[in-house]
Amino acid sequence: MAVCGSHRARIVDRDGAVVAQADVLIEVEWQRVLDDISEARVLILPDGNCCEALGRVRPWRHKLVIYRDGQWVWEGPIIVPEWRAGGTVELFAYDILAWVDRRVPHETLRHTNRDLADIGAWLIADAFAPDDPGHEVQIVEPTGIVGDREYEKNVGQSGDHLRDLAETGLDFTAIGSKILLLPEDFCGRVGSLTDADFPDGLAVVDDGLALATRWVVQGKDDVIGEAGGEDPYFGLLERYVEQTSILDERSAIDAARSRLRTSNPAPVFIDSQQTTLSPEAPVEVPNLVPGWCLDVTTTATCRTISQSLKIVGVKVTENGTGESVSVQLTPAGEAA
Numbered sequence: 076m077a078v079c080g081s082h083r084a085r086i087v088d089r090d091g092a093v094v095a096q097a098d099v100l101i102e103v104e105w106q107r108v109l110d111d112i113s114e115a116r117v118l119i120l121p122d123g124n125c126c127e128a129l130g131r132v133r134p135w136r137h138k139l140v141i142y143r144d145g146q147w148v149w150e151g152p153i154i155v156p157e158w159r160a161g162g163t164v165e166l167f168a169y170d171i172l173a174w175v176d177r178r179v180p181h182e183t184l185r186h187t188n189r190d191l192a193d194i195g196a197w198l199i200a201d202a203f204a205p206d207d208p209g210h211e212v213q214i215v216e217p218t219g220i221v222g223d224r225e226y227e228k229n230v231g232q233s234g235d236h237l238r239d240l241a242e243t244g245l246d247f248t249a250i251g252s253k254i255l256l257l258p259e260d261f262c263g264r265v266g267s268l269t270d271a272d273f274p275d276g277l278a279v280v281d282d283g284l285a286l287a288t289r290w291v292v293q294g295k296d297d298v299i300g301e302a303g304g305e306d307p308y309f310g311l312l313e314r315y316v317e318q319t320s321i322l323d324e325r326s327a328i329d330a331a332r333s334r335l336r337t338s339n340p341a342p343v344f345i346d347s348q349q350t351t352l353s354p355e356a357p358v359e360v361p362n363l364v365p366g367w368c369l370d371v372t373t374t375a376t377c378r379t380i381s382q383s384l385k386i387v388g389v390k391v392t393e394n395g396t397g398e399s400v401s402v403q404l405t406p407a408g409e410a411a
Contacts, residue, residue: 080144080360082393084117086129086153086166087138089208094137095128097121101163102394105141105149109248109365109387110241112234113170115139115149120163129164132156138208139168143391146361150251152208170249171210176234178202185225185322191218191245192256195237198226199254202233215257215366220244220333222326225295239320243330248365257366259333262383262407266358267370274353277345277371279378286341287314290331295319300327302335309339342406345371345384351399360400363389368407383407 084097097119105115117139121129134154141149151170158164181201186194192214199212220243226236241247246259270277288311289303298321305311314334321327352358358369365386372381388403 080393080398082141082143082398084119084139084141086132087140087150089136089138094132095121095125097125097129100393102392103141104390104392106391107149107248107250107363107365107389109246109385110238112172112176113149113151113249115141115151115168115170116165117141118163118165126162126164129156130158132164132166139166143360147251148361148391151249171208171252171254172234172237172247172249174208174210175199175202175237176232178233179229179231180226180233180236181205181228183226183228185223187223188221189224191220191222191240191243192258193217194224195240195245195247195256198233198237198240201226209252211253213253213255215255215263216261218244218258220258220326220329222329223322224320224326225322226320236320239318242316242318242334243321243326244333246366250364255364255366260336260407261366262368262385263366264370264383265362265364265367265386266356267372268352268356268358269371270373270375272353272356273351273373275351277373277375279373279376279380280344282342282344285338287312287335287338289313290334290338291315292321292327292330292334293317293319294321294323294327298322298324298327300324300329300331302328302331303339306339309341314338337406343378343380343382344406345373345380345382345404351401356400360389360391363400363402365389369402369404371404 082103086094099120102118106113151168153168155167196212246257288306292300368383384404385407390401
């Protein structure tokens with residue numbers, strides 16, 4: 076069975092030393108998300124001298140590392156440890172991007188005519204420069220979108236600056252201590268699924284709230300970019316957004332085009348948020364990485380659809396009843 080695993084965890088100090096081994100897990104939950112910070116949670120029943128060791132856990136000092144079937148799948152700083160009467164310990168953690176959210180730019184720098192992936196890599200490198208808990212950045216592919224950006228020392232959170240780039244053509248996600256940067260139209264495929272792989276059933280959704288036929292992006296000062304216009308089928312639906320980190324007209328136009336690509340036509344997608352994968356689903360859970368795609372076909376609704384869907388979220392839980400794996404998917408191509 077591809078979707079049927081068991082978990083264990085360990086708590087690791089900033090210096091790399093193992094603080095505690097958590098082999099008896101009552102509950103475990105971990106996520107992966109696109110363009111944001113993922114979370115994890117474990118409920119531990121300490122055995123041996125593990126209780127004393129867990130009593131020394133402190134937020135941000137220690138990391139939670141989770142293994143599935145012996146394979147490392149998640150890690151990040153512990154944010155909230157909770158010690159309960161009766162001896163159980165619950166740990167809440169965020170992935171490595173949480174540190175980027177707690178950093179500010181450490182120098183003033185203007186980027187001119189640079190790919191968004193390179194700008195994102197600089198933001199992350201600058202964020203970790205004064206204090207690095209251990210990280211790696213991988214540019215999966217350049218975005219092909221170049222432009223100008225300027226960041227001022229001590230102004231704004233680095234994580235917010237990175238999310239601003241994600242609104243203009245860059246995607247990012249964290250897998251353990253590695254941060255992946257990739258273009259928003261990237262679609263490396265990791266499997267194909269059908270109705271049989273979603274035993275709880277699927278729903279086909281036509282998201283009219285996301286429909287826009289024209290976008291206007293306001294950059295810094297008088298910089299304006301626009302894309303789209305009146306659509307012969309839908310008419311005119313306009314959206315406006317301000318992104319003051321954009322310094323040049325070309326970048327503003329690219330940002331408008333990026334938003335238009337995801338809003339016209341209205342996204343028609345397969346809603347899998349409330350369903351879990353079958354234990355027999357032909358995918359490997361460690362390969363379910365946000366930014367990559369699954370080909371999904373459903374004929375169980377009045378609207379038959381076959382579509383490449385981008386993974387934007389993964390949630391894995393295990394408790395006394397076993398493991399469940401759910402994926403959140405959005406369109407990566409046109410519906411059939």
